[in-house]
Amino acid sequence: MARAAPTIALFPEASFGAALNCVGIAQMLRDRGARPVFICHPGFTGLFADYGFAEHHLPAAGGSKADTWQDFVRRHLPHFNLSPAEQLDTYVAPTWQAIVDTAIDAEEGLGDLLARLKPDAVVLDNVIMFPALANSGIPWVRVVSCAETELPDPDVPPYLSGLAADDPSRASFEAHYLQAVAPAHQRFNRFRTECGLPSLPAGEFLEPSPWLNLLLTPAIVKRERANPLDPEKFVYLEGCVRSEGPFDPPEFPSGEGPLVYLGFGSLGASDVDLIERMLSVFATFPARFVVNVGGFREAYRAVPDNVYLDGWFPQPSVVAQCDLFIHHGGNNSFCEALHFGVPSLIMPYCWDGHDNAQRAVEAGVGLRLDRSSWKPGQLVSTMKSLLDDDAMRQRLRANAARMAQTPGTARAADCVLALLSR
Amino acid sequence: MQTVRKRPRSNHLDLAQRILEAVRRGGFRSGDRLPEQQIATLCSVSRTPVRAALQLLADQGVVHREKTSGFTLAVDPSGATGAVSELPPAEESRLAESILRDRAARRLDDTVTASALSRRYQTDKRTVLKSLKILEAENWIEKAPGQSWLFQAAQDGPEAAAESYDFRLMLEPAALTAPGFKADEAQATALRLGMEALLASPESGFDVREFQRLDMAFHAMIAQGAANRFVGQSLEDHLRLRRLPGMLHGVNVFRLKQSTREHLAILDQIEAGQFEAAADLMRLHLRLSRSQRPQAASRGAPVLPATAQAIRGRR
Known part of the structure; x- marks a missing residue:
């Protein structure tokens, strides 16, 4: 009897970055004859099905999600203008x-789901361990879809710091980080103990997988x-860019020249004031701008003639055609810019966006601009210098050609399937 | 079915130009068939003036007329301007299209005046008023008190799109099941061929505009086939709103192909006279097409569902 196709359960955290990163891996697993299925937050209903994958939802936690999301944005929007160190107490903790x-809420439902699905392997794209998974005995793969600072090392800058590796403030940031996250960390370790798992070292919430760990980090920024x-x-993996539907650039009433894409992620899109300030500068700049405004499209009026807004774009297909990508340093966005050889203007607002902004400057693949203190002239000169930097463009294109030879999604799928035959 | 139409245009020259604009916008190519009913729907007129206008285009060599299969497009519509140089200039049609494009892109507010549009597009007020009349005839805009014109509600937000699907879930199955439903057989055949060709294309070369054209035509055919004139007319008026630029962003090729297969399954049932089954499949098709993708999701933050009210206009 022919052996059934292996079932690979992809379990991304409830964020677009991880979710779409896993879509890329799942597309390649499907191409190789495996049966990828998704374990996801109920709020993601339909997202994976639209790419042709079965979805299995974890039970929802209580409460009104819409109100909670609004509260979250209202509470944290001001924190996005703070320095990485100042964010430790206000946002990171x-x-x-x-x-x-999320790990505690998922425990019971996840255990039941894994027992029912009986996957041959689980791909965990998250920043925290789920004891039900660790205790299931099923081989699991950790995807490090944040910047590689997620895996600590003395020569790698501290996670979420935005610092250089040898920055003199490194020690104080690390001490501050451990102190800020200690209450959450202690709570998580107590939960792990209750579930029969060993405690993790201070500051760590997810151990490396004993089977396989996949890092998105491309060589050019490694x-x-x-x-x-x-x-x-x-x-x-040299990035992990999914296959998306085609992007037909819109017709602009006026404006010619380079195509610039702005996407700050769905949470970053909540800063309508920032994006409006940027639009007023774009109106004066000789380029065409495609701007992802997430769920806030209706908040905009009198959009400039060289700007096109929408709530969602097939981002990889847009980046492939643009000359400059303005983003928040989310690791998927950064990897997409590198994958297609496009310079990055990074305006980070939280988490590893700070680390990627620092690394982009160090590696000569982009520039950083502070999201709260920039002046119109600075934005104009930064965009202009990136668009005019032929040396950077040539370096990025050569690197993109190298990355295209070993697509991260294919490598991830091959590694996961190889794990099954061990 | 009796057709209830508003303000049919009597000027065949003008209608011929509008047909060219419509086929250009609809992504038709040289050699494509131009079903009279579909063209009539695209231009919001009845079939009689369409036939006359198509004949006029045939006289110009822009379309071919075959005795058995009707009219086909003989030229690339984007390059047809020279071929129809004897037709009146379609400045007002082009302006109407620009107004729609800029409205869809939120460059224009809910209300506009002819004077403001005249300044914005640097054209005379008479042409602007003609453009507004075209948009009014197509139910995109209506005259408000005073000098203002008010745009119809657009499907440009997640809540509006969800309401649109709710509306279609009520009416499209009803159009199919009201006794007397009859689809245009020639159009159904043309649609089937188009959809099968689209499904045969590789994912990398999938033509999203062709999908959109076939999708619009398929659902318009359901509305036009309704025996209940009010159901049919309400649907036709509503479905026209989906023509706005940018309506398909965010839909990936897998779903578009799946959606095309659903269209074909519905067509199978229609052609077999199984209208209840067709209506059931239509319900399923619309439910699956209704995107439930969350509006926002980020590490450690709650997910914002697809149809929850986000923070809008808060300043």
Whole structure:
């Protein structure tokens, strides 16, 4: 009897970055004859089905999600203008508490789901361990879809710091981080103990997988480590860009010249004031701008003639055609810019966006602009210098050609399937 | 079915130009068939003036007329301007299209005046008023008190799109099941061929505009086939709103192909006279097409569902 296609359960956290990263891997698994299925937050209903994948939802936590999301944005929008160190107490610590909640809330439902699905392997694209998964005995793969700072090393800058590796303030940031996240970390370790798992070292919420770990980090921005990662268990993917529908550039009433894409992620899109300030500068700049405004399209009026807004774009297909990508440093966005050889203007607002902004400057693949203190002249000169930097463009294009030879999605799928035959 | 039409245009020259504009916008190509009913729907007129206008285009060599299969497009419509140089200039049609494009892109507010549009598009007020009349005839805009014109509600937000699907879920199955439903057989055949060709194309070369054209024509055919004139007319008026630029952003090729297969399954049932089954499949098709993608989702943040009210106009 022919062996049934292996079932690979992809389990991304409830964020677009991880979700769409997993879509890319799932597309390649499907091409190779496997049966990818998704375990997801109920709020993601339909997202994976639209790409042709079965969805299995975890039970929803209580409460009105819409109101909670509004509260979240109102509470945290001002924090996005703070420095990475200032965000530790205001944004990072409460976010870790929320992430710990997701692991606790999912425990019972996840255990039942895994018992029912009986996947051959689970691909976990998250920043926290789910004890039900660790205790299931099913081989699991960790996807490090944040910047590689997520895996600590003495020669790698501290996670979420936006610092250079040798920055003199490194030690104080690390101490501050451990102190800020300690309550969430202690709570999580207590939960792990209750579930029969060992505690994790201070500041860590997810252990490396004993089977396989996949890092998105492309070689052009990869860091040298004091303690190199075991290449048998840690594989660098050179990005992980999904296949998307085509993008037909819109017709603009006026404006010619380069195509610039602005996308700050769905949470970053909540800063309508920032984007409106940028639109007023775009109106004076000789380029065409495609702007992702997420769920806030109706908040905009009198959009400039060289600007086109929408709530969703097939982002990889847009980036493939643009000359400059203005983004928040989300790792998917950064990897897409590198994949297509497009310079990045990074305006980070939280999390590893700070780390990617720092690394983009160090590696000569983009520039950083502070999202709260920029002046119109600065935005204009930064966009102009990136659009005019032929040396950077040539370097990026050569790198994109190298990345295209080993697509991260294909490498991820091959590694996951190889794991099954061990 | 009796056709209830508003303000049919009597000037065949003008209608011929509008037909060219419509086929250009609809992505028709040289060699494509031009079903009279479909063209009539696209131009919001009845079939009689369409036939006369198509004949006029045939005289100009822009379309061919075959005795058995009707009219086909003989030229690339985007390059047809030279071929119809004897037709009156379609400045007002082009302006109407620009107004729609800029409205869809939120460059124009809910209300506009002819004077403001005249300044914006640097054209005379008479042409602007003609353009507004075209848009009025197509139910995109209506005259408000005073000098203002008011745009109809557009499907340009997640809540509006959800309401649109709710509306269609009520009426499209009803159009199919009201006794007397009859689809245009020639159009159904043309649609089937078009959809099968689209499904045969590779994912990398999938023609989204062709999908949109076939999708619009398929649902318009359901509305036109309704025996209940009010159901049919309400649907036709509503479905026209989906023509706005940018309506298909965010839909990936997998779903578009799946949607095309659903169209074909509905067509199978229609052609077999199984209208209840066709209506059931239509309900399923519309439910699956209604995107439930969350509006916002980020690490540690609650998910914002597809149809929840976001923070809008808060300043």
